[in-house]
Amino acid sequence: MxxxxxxxxxxxxxxxxxxxxxxxxxxxxxxxxxxxxPMQADYDRAxxxxxxxxxxxxxxxxxxxxxxxxxxxLLIENVAVAPSFQGRGLGRRLMAxxxxxxEQQARAELRLYTNARFEENVAxxxxxxxxxxxxxxxxxxxxxxxxxxxxxx
Numbered sequence: 001m002x003x004x005x006x007x008x009x010x011x012x013x014x015x016x017x018x019x020x021x022x023x024x025x026x027x028x029x030x031x032x033x034x035x036x037x038p039m040q041a042d043y044d045r046a047x048x049x050x051x052x053x054x055x056x057x058x059x060x061x062x063x064x065x066x067x068x069x070x071x072x073x074l075l076i077e078n079v080a081v082a083p084s085f086q087g088r089g090l091g092r093r094l095m096a097x098x099x100x101x102x103e104q105q106a107r108a109e110l111r112l113y114t115n116a117r118f119e120e121n122v123a124x125x126x127x128x129x130x131x132x133x134x135x136x137x138x139x140x141x142x143x144x145x146x147x148x149x150x151x152x153x
Contacts, residue, residue: 018043073108073147074105108150
């Protein structure tokens, strides 16, 4: 893959974050019959309150990862890859970036959650070493909660 540039999003990036996330998650709408949670998020607020790292490839915004520091873990709130960049390993690289962030922040664990119907995402997270902690059913479907312990922390 070409050289990847990562930079932290700022207030001026909120619209681009929203656009990329909506495009990345659009494929799931027909599967679950509604917009996934990240498509509806307030990214003006998220860029202020969370860490969002932008992945730039070939000069274009190709993906992003949104993380939230918690007292005992780092929560991966959103991983989004632009449709034209999907299938090139960028999601894996963003997940590895989150692991480095967790280690820098002295967090011993990463956590995330996803819709159970997003089977390819659940499979990817398992391949990356995440385990399913629990599944919760709600009116919106089944949410899969996953975590990964970090050896170095």
